Amino acid sequence: MIRTKDITKSFGSLQVLKGIDLSIEKSEVVAIVGPSGAGKTTLLQIIGTLDAPDAGELYINDTRIHGMNDKELSAFRNQNIGFVFQFHQLLPEFTALENVMIPALIAREKPAQAEKRAKELFDFMGLTDRMTHKPAELSGGEKQRVAVARALMNNPAVILADEPSGSLDTKNKEELHALFFQLRDQMKQTFVLVTHDERLAANADRIIHIRDGIITPE
């Protein structure tokens, strides 16, 4: 599903990733953990094709991500990768339903089709009664679940999440984490999660430890 080979990345004279090899299978929940500054976000941005490595190879769904122009890359990302960030990043002027529909509309799906799929996702999330609310009218936990629905909209190969529960209280944190495992079990969804949450990491199918830009055994 996802494979990287010897990925390196520097910012100026600072080498942040020093040769990352990893392989993630379909329907796996993988947790990336490590100290602050270890390179976790940089790695996730590269896997998400939001940033390019200096060297090395990235394969998503057997496609080598290499030499695509910005437009091709955006289309590839829209079709194959879902993102969940620490702060939901929903668009404030749109309803929850509209926010979830946006990735499908960008992919030029018919609005009626997009709405049908989005409503199914709200139903799955138990958020149907929140659909017409704007983000400001939703709780933190609801906003993150809407962000997960948005990430799922185009049936991505993988959902990448960078500290997705970092700003939630315990109850909402646990609900969000349970949702990830429910989506793995029921939709075979693949997740790569950067997290500081020890319980989430412990429940993941696999933990990848990163320290100083390399993968370490612990």
Ligand SMILES: Nc1ncnc2c1ncn2[C@@H]1O[C@H](COP(=O)(O)OP(=O)(O)O)[C@@H](O)[C@H]1O
């Ligand atoms: N765009 C950037 N420009 C310069 N330095 C950066 C940039 N992004 C990250 N860094 C640096 O790279 C290192 C790793 O950052 P990051 O990948 O965000 O680590 P983590 O997510 O593990 O905390 C840090 O020292 C950070 O300051």
Ligand SMILES: [Mg+2]
């Ligand atoms: Mg980070």
